[in-house]
Amino acid sequence: MALLVGAGSAGGGVMTALTGPIYAAPRYQPRLADQYWMLAHHGHERLTPRIEATSLAAGCAAALLVELLLDEAITVAPVVRPRAAEPAEGDLLSAQVLGDIQDGHYRHQADHEVRAWVRYLALTAEAKVRSRLVIVEAITETAVPVSRWRGSTHTVWRASDPGEIRGPEEHLKSLVTMPGQVLSGHGVITVPHLLDSVALAGLAESTGLLDHLELGSRSASQAAGLIAGWRQRLPAALRAVLAEMAAVIADAAITPGR
Amino acid sequence: MPPGSTLPQALAQRRLGAVSIVGIVMAAAAPLTVVAGGAVSAFATTGVTGIPIGYLAIAVILGVFAIGYVAMARHITNAGAAYAYVTAGLGRVAGVAAAGIAVLAYNGMQSAFVGGFGVAAARVLNPVLGTAVPWWLPAAAAWLGITLLTLAKVDLSGRILAVLLTGECLIVVVFAVAFFADPSSAGITVSPIDPTQLLSPVGGTILVIAFAGFVGLEGSSVFAEETTDATRTVRRATYASIIAIGLLYFVAAWAITVATGPTAVVDSAAEHGTDLIFVLAGQRLPGELVWLGRVLFASSLFAGLLAWSNVASRYHFALGREGVLPRRMGATSSRTGAPRNGAILQSILSGLALVVTALTGMDPTTHLFYWGSATAALGVLALLTATSVAVAAFFLRRGDRGLRTVAAPILAALALGAVLVATVTTFHTVLGVDPGSVVAWLLPSAYLAAAVLGGSWALVLRSRRPHVWRRIGKGAHADRLAHDAPADHSHV
Numbered sequence: 001m002a003l004l005v006g007a008g009s010a011g012g013g014v015m016t017a018l019t020g021p022i023y024a025a026p027r028y029q030p031r032l033a034d035q036y037w038m039l040a041h042h043g044h045e046r047l048t049p050r051i052e053a054t055s056l057a058a059g060c061a062a063a064l065l066v067e068l069l070l071d072e073a074i075t076v077a078p079v080v081r082p083r084a085a086e087p088a089e090g091d092l093l094s095a096q097v098l099g100d101i102q103d104g105h106y107r108h109q110a111d112h113e114v115r116a117w118v119r120y121l122a123l124t125a126e127a128k129v130r131s132r133l134v135i136v137e138a139i140t141e142t143a144v145p146v147s148r149w150r151g152s153t154h155t156v157w158r159a160s161d162p163g164e165i166r167g168p169e170e171h172l173k174s175l176v177t178m179p180g181q182v183l184s185g186h187g188v189i190t191v192p193h194l195l196d197s198v199a200l201a202g203l204a205e206s207t208g209l210l211d212h213l214e215l216g217s218r219s220a221s222q223a224a225g226l227i228a229g230w231r232q233r234l235p236a237a238l239r240a241v242l243a244e245m246a247a248v249i250a251d252a253a254i255t256p257g258r
Numbered sequence: 259m260p261p262g263s264t265l266p267q268a269l270a271q272r273r274l275g276a277v278s279i280v281g282i283v284m285a286a287a288a289p290l291t292v293v294a295g296g297a298v299s300a301f302a303t304t305g306v307t308g309i310p311i312g313y314l315a316i317a318v319i320l321g322v323f324a325i326g327y328v329a330m331a332r333h334i335t336n337a338g339a340a341y342a343y344v345t346a347g348l349g350r351v352a353g354v355a356a357a358g359i360a361v362l363a364y365n366g367m368q369s370a371f372v373g374g375f376g377v378a379a380a381r382v383l384n385p386v387l388g389t390a391v392p393w394w395l396p397a398a399a400a401w402l403g404i405t406l407l408t409l410a411k412v413d414l415s416g417r418i419l420a421v422l423l424t425g426e427c428l429i430v431v432v433f434a435v436a437f438f439a440d441p442s443s444a445g446i447t448v449s450p451i452d453p454t455q456l457l458s459p460v461g462g463t464i465l466v467i468a469f470a471g472f473v474g475l476e477g478s479s480v481f482a483e484e485t486t487d488a489t490r491t492v493r494r495a496t497y498a499s500i501i502a503i504g505l506l507y508f509v510a511a512w513a514i515t516v517a518t519g520p521t522a523v524v525d526s527a528a529e530h531g532t533d534l535i536f537v538l539a540g541q542r543l544p545g546e547l548v549w550l551g552r553v554l555f556a557s558s559l560f561a562g563l564l565a566w567s568n569v570a571s572r573y574h575f576a577l578g579r580e581g582v583l584p585r586r587m588g589a590t591s592s593r594t595g596a597p598r599n600g601a602i603l604q605s606i607l608s609g610l611a612l613v614v615t616a617l618t619g620m621d622p623t624t625h626l627f628y629w630g631s632a633t634a635a636l637g638v639l640a641l642l643t644a645t646s647v648a649v650a651a652f653f654l655r656r657g658d659r660g661l662r663t664v665a666a667p668i669l670a671a672l673a674l675g676a677v678l679v680a681t682v683t684t685f686h687t688v689l690g691v692d693p694g695s696v697v698a699w700l701l702p703s704a705y706l707a708a709a710v711l712g713g714s715w716a717l718v719l720r721s722r723r724p725h726v727w728r729r730i731g732k733g734a735h736a737d738r739l740a741h742d743a744p745a746d747h748s749h750v
Contacts, residue, residue: 051592104265112265120265208592250579253411253590253597254572 028136031091032070032196033063033129035168036203038138039213046156047139047165050212053126054252059207060129061121062245064097065114066199069237070192073098076237079111093132097121114244122248130157138164169213172201176223177216189233199238201227206246279478279495280502281419286474286569287503288371288562290426290555293510294535295374299628300467302527303690307520308455310511312468315456317504319673320472323642324500326649326667327476328493333652334733340476340641341573345731347648351716353731356644357577358712359705363637364573365604367473368566369611370630373622374532375400375559376612381533382552394616400563401612405605408567411596419561426558429551430506433535434513436542442519450515450523451508462680463687469677470635471507475499476642477569514538531623567604574600576733581726582719624690632688633701639678640705646671 030038040056041047049056068074071094075081082102101117104110112120133139137160143153159165175183175197189195204210205227210220218226231239274282300309327343334342341360345353376397383391438446456464478496517538518526530537536555540548575597578587591598615626646667653663681688686698720727 052595054595055590055592100265110265116265208590211592249590249595250575250588253595254568254575 028138030138030164030168031063031094031132032067032199032203033060033093033125034133034136034138035171035200036060036063037126037129037133038165039168039172039200039204040207040209041157041165042212044162046158051208054122055207055249057122057126058118058245058248058252059203059209060125061118062241063199063203064093064121064125064129065117065241066203066238067094068098068101069241070195070199074101076114076240079113080117081105081111091132092135093128096128114241115247118241118245118248168200171197172204173214173216173218175201176218176226179226183230187233188235189230190235195234195238198227198230198234199242202231202234202238202242203245205231206242207249274491276491276494276498279491280498281423282565283474283478283495283499284423284503285419285561286477286565287471287499288426288558288565289423289503289506290430290551290558291371291374291562292471292507293430293514294551294555295378295532295559295627296467296470296631297507297511297514298527298530298532298534299623300632301514301523302531303624303628304460304463304467304687305524305690306455306460306463306467306687307450307515307523308452308458308460308464309450309467310508310515311451311453311455312464313471313504313507313511314451315453316465316468316472316677317500317508319670319677320475320500320504321497322666323646323670323674324493324496325662326646326653326664326670328489328496329662330649330652331492332489340645341577342731342733343645343652344641344648347650347652348644350720350727350730351713352644352648354582354716354719355709355713356641357573357582358708358715359637359641361570361573361577362704362708363473363634363641364566364570365607366630366637367634368563368570368604369608370627370634371559371563371566372397372401372608372612373615373626373630375556375563377532377623377627378552378556378559382556393622394612397612397616397622400560401605401609404560404563404567405601407564408571408601408605409591409594409596409598411591411594422554422557422561425550425554427502427506429547429554430510432543432547433539433551434510437513437517437538440542441516442522444519444521446516447520449520451512459684460687462677462682462684465677466635466639466681466688467632468507469639470631472500472503473631473635473638474565474569475503476638476645517542532627567601567608570604570607571597571600574603580729580732581723582715582730629689629697629701633704636678636681636685636688636702637705639674639681640709643671643674643678646674 036059040050040059042050051059065074065076065080069076073083073094075083080101082098082105085102085106104112130139134141134157139157139159142156142158144156146152146154183189183194183198189198201223204213205224210223210227213220215223231242234242297309301307330343330346334346341353341357344356373393376393376395379396379400380391380393383396455461475496478492478499514535515523518534527534532555536548536552539551574583574587575590576588577583578585578589578600580588586599587603588597589599590596611626611630614620615622620626649667650664650671653660653667658664682702685702686693686695689695689698689701691698716727716730719730
């Protein structure tokens, strides 16, 4: 599911609704998990997460599953299954995730529920999505000294173009402030780029990101209300992934530390 | 990348095992707190010497209870545990009524521990600082510390918990051995463990006080979803906890009566309060060991505080997630992932109890710690009685009439129900007040009120918010139901 790229911001919300999110001529087309990762991080000298690690990981994991759903590569009801045995086209990460699902289904006859996949993918999703962004040079990876006195280094990530990193936040802001005709209507959403946008909004809402974003004239709770309504218009499979992701986060909240 | 069948293995590495669950359950039970605090306070307040046999009797009853409880564990995955069982077995109205009882009981236990910790910590600090530390000062510090730790989602790590628990249990064993090795002039008597006391008018008192030591045990099934094998792990953890806790309390409480003499234990407990066990140990063991015991007593209470804080927060969170409590209760902190509002609510409630006790000049040991924990135990007793009935009803509706699934829960329900009735009718003895005292009926009545309120609220939800009504007791599945829209025709 590639995003349509447009130049400039002429036409405001209607243009956005019809043609998809408008970035300032990005060098690549960020997938859903990429957009979520960018949304979940901020900073100038170094990108730091806006939310705690479990929610971030679950969000990235769910985004990867939604990417495959929108690519029509998998189904998720009642369990996650591949639609075909052919490998995924496009980026390596999607291919890797799909390969796992295909392996389980065809080789081991072992299918698992969405929640199990979210939990499993969450173990490594954040790092892998970050790596994908490094590969496409959306972010850079740099080793910096821990301190002047200690000789060790740690890795920091920086945006190659701060405008690109803020792109998803700007897009979400325009979505909630000027939802446009289609999102203001009723009925199931079927427009592909809107599915992507609403999925991103749903991920942001369920992982607690809204409180940390600049949403223009909308407060976080107002935006959450809008997004909750849009979620109800998503196809059942997408709703299921978002709901199971929320459940994983909620379960983690009450699990004792080890 | 490993094949799909590795998925369960990868997730299993992060699951809880039986040992971890036993540790969590016993931390909430706080063995040294029960022995040094609960049992001694009971001797002093009730004037009853048969507390030791009560622990053994309750262990047996709970062993029977656990048979059906564990059998149902694999059908219930809900952090609200007992209330989810009642919902599944007896319906949503009964379930929300049970939730009301649970919220009151677990917050009450949390408040009780705040008072107990304040007194214990003051006793440790007094000789160190050379001044009389008011109990409310360390209590307030602990309350604040626990609030911050809970909001930061900091649990005592498994290793720290293991060290503290091991130390607690070892100290209890060392003290008990010393008491048996050097008894009072009366020698090693068996009157405190005479089972006929259970059939006397004070039987209910003995049993509910003993039951208070096991509160937290029902939490083992809360973690069913976090285990590799819900049924087997929960079964092992539950039975291991019952055996360990039961034996430890029985032997230790008996040892206290041996050290003082059965005719003097009540007066000694009244004189020394929760310091009794350390006074007795000081007459037999090196001072350093006794001081270590006092430190472990305070740490036991602190660990218990953290455990109960998490239990109460988790209950609020589970109910909020389903919509029974305001949805805000089901919110997590985006910074820490903690059940934020659930934690704040339990903190407010225990803080209120602390302030009221301090301002009114009530005795924190008797009125906050002992009354609080005894009353909380009464609530959990009612909860488990209802749970036993629910377990039997659940399996009967499925056509299952097995020994484990129906006979054992019915037997447990009868036994727990008998204890419950005996306790309520003699609650004045439990509290150590006159039969006509207001608190003797006011405190148990609070649970009746909570149950009626909960049940009424369920009826309101059924008529006004059917989408919430459908989610009651669903726990892990409630989130899915919350986001289900009417049928659509999308191809995705």
